[in-house]
Amino acid sequence: MDWGTPDPYRAGWIHFTNVAPILDSLVLPPGVTAITGVPTQMNAALLSGQVDIANISAVEFIRNADVLEALPDFSVAVLGPVYSVNLFHTRPLEEVRRVALTAQSAMSVALLEVLLRERGLSPVLERAEGEAETLLAQGFDGVLRIGDSALREWYGVVGPLTPETTMTGLPHAARGITVTDLAEEWFRLTGHPFTFAVWAYRKDNPPPPELVQAMREARRDGIGHLAAVAQRHARKLGLPERVVQHYLWNFRYHLEAPDRLGLHEFAAKAVPGHAPLTFGPRPGEERTRSAAD
Numbered sequence: 205m206d207w208g209t210p211d212p213y214r215a216g217w218i219h220f221t222n223v224a225p226i227l228d229s230l231v232l233p234p235g236v237t238a239i240t241g242v243p244t245q246m247n248a249a250l251l252s253g254q255v256d257i258a259n260i261s262a263v264e265f266i267r268n269a270d271v272l273e274a275l276p277d278f279s280v281a282v283l284g285p286v287y288s289v290n291l292f293h294t295r296p297l298e299e300v301r302r303v304a305l306t307a308q309s310a311m312s313v314a315l316l317e318v319l320l321r322e323r324g325l326s327p328v329l330e331r332a333e334g335e336a337e338t339l340l341a342q343g344f345d346g347v348l349r350i351g352d353s354a355l356r357e358w359y360g361v362v363g364p365l366t367p368e369t370t371m372t373g374l375p376h377a378a379r380g381i382t383v384t385d386l387a388e389e390w391f392r393l394t395g396h397p398f399t400f401a402v403w404a405y406r407k408d409n410p411p412p413p414e415l416v417q418a419m420r421e422a423r424r425d426g427i428g429h430l431a432a433v434a435q436r437h438a439r440k441l442g443l444p445e446r447v448v449q450h451y452l453w454n455f456r457y458h459l460e461a462p463d464r465l466g467l468h469e470f471a472a473k474a475v476p477g478h479a480p481l482t483f484g485p486r487p488g489e490e491r492t493r494s495a496a497d
């Protein structure tokens with residue numbers, strides 16, 4: 205055994221475009237490694253111990269609040285529409301009977317269940333992957349999609365954006381397809397932001413302060429250069445820069461008081477009886493553990 209080399213601290217990143225302002229310019233400190241994957245993969249990786257920290261679906265943090273803690277100042281949250289957590293449907297919501305769910309997402313499924321329950325609706329929910337329009341043509345009358353592909357498919361339905369239109373002025377229905385934005389529905393229901401992801405770790409294994417510091421610096425850099433981040437990702441996504449820029453500046457990345465309020469409200473509705481949610485020390489109050497411990 206080599207006593208001189210400590211085990212690396214392993215990060216698992218959900219690297220959707222919405223976390224680009226935090227992750228794109230992140231320089232991992234020595235002794236930290238990272239893998240990437242979709243939300244359900246990273247949720248599982250954290251819970252199984254394959255990684256030590258991950259930006260996981262907030263609902264998994266809530267469900268496992270007895271063993272997990274979250275960074276106090278990092279979130280993927282929005283107040284109002286998010287544009288990338290979408291239910292595509294061909295009938296009014298009240299008449300939707302069969303919904304295709306993506307296996308990539310834990311959060312959006314839990315949110316959809318809360319929103320349907322609040323409206324007294326109970327369509328059949330089934331796992332099925334593929335493009336929303338293809339699934340709608342195959343007999344589903346609702347399709348839930350998240351992340352970059354959901355953003356692209358949303359724009360495919362409501363776009364194109366002309367110089368005169370703004371993101372907020374865009375229609376939510378076209379060609380017989382309605383796009384219900386789940387975060388906007390949550391806002392209508394509660395008046396609060398919706399927190400999709402937090403950066404969680406096991407309580408007995410907090411991240412080295414150097415990693416958290418590097419994440420804060422990366423976020424400051426990303427938000428400070430949002431136009432450049434948007435430009436890069438617009439090319440990758442095949443979407444107009446204005447759309448991606450609006451998509452990104454709409455996020456709330458600091459888990460502020462309103463985002464926590466939304467998180468607690470969702471926790472009460474989706475996981476009644478959950479353990480208290482705990483958060484790590486605030487900036488400047490870090491424990492004195494170093495990457496080399």
Ligand SMILES: C=C(O[C@@H]1C=C(C(=O)O)C=C[C@H]1O)C(=O)O
Binds near residue numbers: 220222259286288
């Ligand atoms: C808003 C989004 O947030 C993501 C959605 C998640 C989920 O659905 O489980 C998990 C992490 C978030 O970063 C999105 O990807 O569209």
